[in-house]
Amino acid sequence: MKLSIDLVVDSSKEWLEAVMNDFDSFLKDHANCERKASTMAMSFVAKFPDRTEIIPELIETAIEELEHFQSVYQIMEERNLQLPPKMEQDIYVQQLIDCCRSGREERFLDRLLLGSIIECRGAERFRMVYEALPEGELKQFYRELWASEAKHGNIFVKMAMNYFDKEEIYNRLRELNEEEGRILNSLPIKAALH
Ligand SMILES: [Fe+2]
Numbered sequence: 126m127k128l129s130i131d132l133v134v135d136s137s138k139e140w141l142e143a144v145m146n147d148f149d150s151f152l153k154d155h156a157n158c159e160r161k162a163s164t165m166a167m168s169f170v171a172k173f174p175d176r177t178e179i180i181p182e183l184i185e186t187a188i189e190e191l192e193h194f195q196s197v198y199q200i201m202e203e204r205n206l207q208l209p210p211k212m213e214q215d216i217y218v219q220q221l222i223d224c225c226r227s228g229r230e231e232r233f234l235d236r237l238l239l240g241s242i243i244e245c246r247g248a249e250r251f252r253m254v255y256e257a258l259p260e261g262e263l264k265q266f267y268r269e270l271w272a273s274e275a276k277h278g279n280i281f282v283k284m285a286m287n288y289f290d291k292e293e294i295y296n297r298l299r300e301l302n303e304e305e306g307r308i309l310n311s312l313p314i315k316a317a318l319h
């Protein structure tokens with residue numbers, strides 16, 4: 126069973142160049158993204174406490190994302206970097222959330238599928254960073270993250286399978302993936318995950 130569908134657009138070389146030219150800025154943004162990913166997983170638990178089938182996996186995912194945050198923050202400390210005092214809004218995530226429908230069930234499905242799409246995009250980009258980095262610990266770190274986020278990309282679709290039929294899931298995933306491609310292409314290029 127295929128649990129995720131391919132992203133519609135590839136990230137650009139220009140994005141990778143921006144990241145590699147200002148890796149410190151990328152790290153600060155990346156750390157915040159991991160922290161937010163952990164919060165996002167736990168917000169499902171808070172909003173849908175009755176969906177007991179998926180709560181253990183959500184907790185597990187939240188812990189893994191928090192561990193990612195811990196690891197990125199450690200790298201920042203080694204480089205004497207601090208988290209930014211004010212968090213910039215993540216336009217990419219905000220625009221994706223704006224695509225979610227409003228009914229309780231529809232929103233639940235859309236938010237799960239967005240979880241999957243955002244994780245798949247993270248995996249794609251960490252892979253690019255991994256491939257661009259010179260041999261060393263940092264390269265290995267991004268290789269591990271790529272694998273971990275790729276796994277998360279499947280997890281949210283798998284969770285949706287508990288509550289929705291396959292056809293509905295894949296149809297909606299296709300629509301949201303189209304939106305994601307459009308949003309990604311419209312973003313300014315900067316040394317950030319999105
Ligand atoms: Fe992560």
Ligand SMILES: [Fe+2]
Pocket residue numbers: 162190244247273274277
């Ligand atoms: Fe993740």
